[in-house]
Amino acid sequence: MDAQRLKDNFAAVAGQGDAVALFFYSDLFVRNPHLRDMFPIGMTGQRDKLLRALGQIVAKVDDLPSLVPFLQQLGRDHRRFGIVAEHYPHVGASLLATLRHFSGTAWTEDVESDWNAAYSLVAKVMLEAADENALSSPAWWNGEVVAAERRRFDIAVLRVRPDRPLPYTPGQSVALEVPSRLRHWRYYSMANAPRPDHTVDFHVRLVDGGPVSPVLVRATKPGDRVRMGAPIGTLTLDESSSRDVLLVAGSTGLAPLKAILEQLAGRPAPPRVHLFFGARDRDGLYDLEHLSKLAAGLPWLTVVPAVSDEPAPDESGGHGFSALLGSGGGHGPDPEGIEHGDLPDVVARRGPWPGHDAYVCGPAAMVEAAVERLAASGVARDRIRLESFADAQR
Amino acid sequence: MDSPNLPVVTDGSRLTPGELQSVVFSRAALGRRGYDEDQVRDFLQYVERELVQILNHKAALGEEVNRLRAQAGRGAGGVLAPEDAHFQAVRILSQAQQTADLYVADAERYTRELAHEARLHREAILSDAKGRAEQMLEDAHRKAAEVADAAVRSVPPPAATAPSGPGAPFGPGGASADERRHELEREIAYLRTYSEVYRTHLRSYLEALLRNVDEWESSERASVTGETPGPPLRG
Numbered sequence: 001m002d003a004q005r006l007k008d009n010f011a012a013v014a015g016q017g018d019a020v021a022l023f024f025y026s027d028l029f030v031r032n033p034h035l036r037d038m039f040p041i042g043m044t045g046q047r048d049k050l051l052r053a054l055g056q057i058v059a060k061v062d063d064l065p066s067l068v069p070f071l072q073q074l075g076r077d078h079r080r081f082g083i084v085a086e087h088y089p090h091v092g093a094s095l096l097a098t099l100r101h102f103s104g105t106a107w108t109e110d111v112e113s114d115w116n117a118a119y120s121l122v123a124k125v126m127l128e129a130a131d132e133n134a135l136s137s138p139a140w141w142n143g144e145v146v147a148a149e150r151r152r153f154d155i156a157v158l159r160v161r162p163d164r165p166l167p168y169t170p171g172q173s174v175a176l177e178v179p180s181r182l183r184h185w186r187y188y189s190m191a192n193a194p195r196p197d198h199t200v201d202f203h204v205r206l207v208d209g210g211p212v213s214p215v216l217v218r219a220t221k222p223g224d225r226v227r228m229g230a231p232i233g234t235l236t237l238d239e240s241s242s243r244d245v246l247l248v249a250g251s252t253g254l255a256p257l258k259a260i261l262e263q264l265a266g267r268p269a270p271p272r273v274h275l276f277f278g279a280r281d282r283d284g285l286y287d288l289e290h291l292s293k294l295a296a297g298l299p300w301l302t303v304v305p306a307v308s309d310e311p312a313p314d315e316s317g318g319h320g321f322s323a324l325l326g327s328g329g330g331h332g333p334d335p336e337g338i339e340h341g342d343l344p345d346v347v348a349r350r351g352p353w354p355g356h357d358a359y360v361c362g363p364a365a366m367v368e369a370a371v372e373r374l375a376a377s378g379v380a381r382d383r384i385r386l387e388s389f390a391d392a393q394r
Numbered sequence: 395m396d397s398p399n400l401p402v403v404t405d406g407s408r409l410t411p412g413e414l415q416s417v418v419f420s421r422a423a424l425g426r427r428g429y430d431e432d433q434v435r436d437f438l439q440y441v442e443r444e445l446v447q448i449l450n451h452k453a454a455l456g457e458e459v460n461r462l463r464a465q466a467g468r469g470a471g472g473v474l475a476p477e478d479a480h481f482q483a484v485r486i487l488s489q490a491q492q493t494a495d496l497y498v499a500d501a502e503r504y505t506r507e508l509a510h511e512a513r514l515h516r517e518a519i520l521s522d523a524k525g526r527a528e529q530m531l532e533d534a535h536r537k538a539a540e541v542a543d544a545a546v547r548s549v550p551p552p553a554a555t556a557p558s559g560p561g562a563p564f565g566p567g568g569a570s571a572d573e574r575r576h577e578l579e580r581e582i583a584y585l586r587t588y589s590e591v592y593r594t595h596l597r598s599y600l601e602a603l604l605r606n607v608d609e610w611e612s613s614e615r616a617s618v619t620g621e622t623p624g625p626p627l628r629g
Contacts, residue, residue: 022488022491022492023484023488025491026483026484026485026487026488026491027480027484029487030480030483030484030487031480041494041498042494042495042498042499043491043494043495044495044498044499153516208505208506208509208510209502209503209505209506209509210502211502214505
């Protein structure tokens with residue numbers, strides 16, 4: 001197999017964009033109509049995913065040590081879609097047909113044999129990983145919603161009981177599917193450390209126009225069913241470290257960090273922990289009440305809430321309504337200890353933080369800014385673990 | 395010169411091997427051996443013509459075969475070659491998929507726009523309510539201050555009053571006790587008016603709110619029976 005030839009061929013084909021993936025799926029479904037039901041009606045996102053995955057595979061095709069783990073994860077991920085061994089040759093045939101179609105005269109026997117070799121490798125690694133995973137773990141977990149609490153018009157906290165134990169490490173997430181939006185999977189983090197009754201909490205924020213989150217926030221009630229894929233994710237506690245800990249959570253990015261917090265609470269001697277919890281306005285601090293109660297009972301925990309889009313009390317001026325509502329009368333520090341400003345700035349203001357481990361989760365822009373501020377405040381970059389939700393939770 | 399015994403050949407028919415065998419050339423002139431050269435030359439020309447015709451014909455047939463094959467391939471009578479049928483199916487399915495994607499995207503955009511408008515509306519209602527409340531308090535304050543001032547003015551100035559009997563413990567302190575009393579009267583008048591104005595505002599505002607809730611309830615009852623409940627009142 002000539003890796004460079006393969007890469008060149010793929011670059012030429014992928015340059016033709018969405019049409020390539022469109023052809024691939026149409027070819028696949030014309031040849032195997034029964035496969036169509038495994039995909040959602042709208043395929044725009046699916047086509048992007050295909051091209052991205054192919055791009056990553058081709059980029060790593062001559063770097064097996066990083067390609068193999070990627071393919072193994074891909075193989076395990078595909079179990080929850082109901083993909084089994086007999087589907088792989090169909091996919092391979094349509095992939096080859098697609099590449100041939102878009103290569104035009106550049107398609108030679110050599111290129112064809114390159115792709116055959118590459119696809120055989122991909123299928124083999126994915127299948128082996130899927131089979132190995134099947135020995136220890138189901139393809140998916142069925143769950144029942146046992147509690148649904150709407151914390152704000154667009155934020156809900158759901159508690160789900162899986163039909164069998166769902167082993168995970170705090171900080172990890174699962175893909176979630178609801179019956180009314182079949183074949184749309186969205187990732188949510190478990191917001192608690194594993195419990196004896198195996199229930200897990202999810203913090204869901206409604207994303208306008210998304211297929212899944214509006215259903216979860218607005219229309220999910222106890223008794224409803226969900227499906228969950230295998231837990232994944234690397235935003236997990238470094239258990240070998242006994243350093244003090246910073247948890248920096250933007251909005252529902254709180255979920256995985258709360259799980260980590262619970263894990264820390266289980267240690268015989270927990271380290272000092274600062275949990276920064278930020279939102280745009282006070283309304284958005286949907287879990288503050290619970291966190292404050294928690295902090296009141298745990299001397300090693302400090303919770304610092306922050307709002308970015310509300311004026312600080314002394315800026316609001318006058319003897320007005322807001323001042324009256326803020327029971328302290330509107331002077332001095334906020335009665336609830338709420339900081340004002342962007343979360344990364346608030347974290348930096350309370351610093352410096354030398355010798356700390358930091359865990360960051362939230363919107364991409366916030367995570368990025370927080371990492372920079374943390375690094376500038378004395379946290380070593382290799383002591384920062386992070387996760388940002390991009391499109392994963394719509 | 396005699397012509398050879400050539401078969402009668404019309405333009406349309408073919409020279410056959412049997413005809414070739416039956417060709418007879420006359421003897422050459424006396425003193426010369428062999429066939430008559432002219433006859434042989436004629437015959438050869440004839441054979442050549444025939445062969446050219448045959449080759450032309452063959453080429454034409456070849457073309458005809460190709461044409462028919464191609465026609466069969468394109469599906470004379472609506473039947474497609476498997477390859478072409480597949481591409482056509484792929485094309486049709488792709489178009490259907492793109493149409494579906496378009497509808498999904500449109501629906502998503504519409505939802506987003508609706509949600510965005512609803513959010514703006516919500517913020518407008520909140521800030522309006524906040525503004526009203528501020529205004530209410532301002533108004534109460536202003537009116538109460540006016541009433542308090544009026545209350546103070548209506549009391550005769552301290553200098554004109556006689557010393558208020560034995561109740562005043564210290565001479566110089568008498569004026570200051572009066573001042574204090576005025577101050578308190580002023581304060582009481584202020585508070586009384588303030589709370590009165592505030593109560594009035596609050597009452598009318600609450601009534602308006604109740605009307606809103608009634609409207610909300612009746613419109614909800616009128617719409618399809620609740621799959622998705624309305625937003626809960628925040629407590």
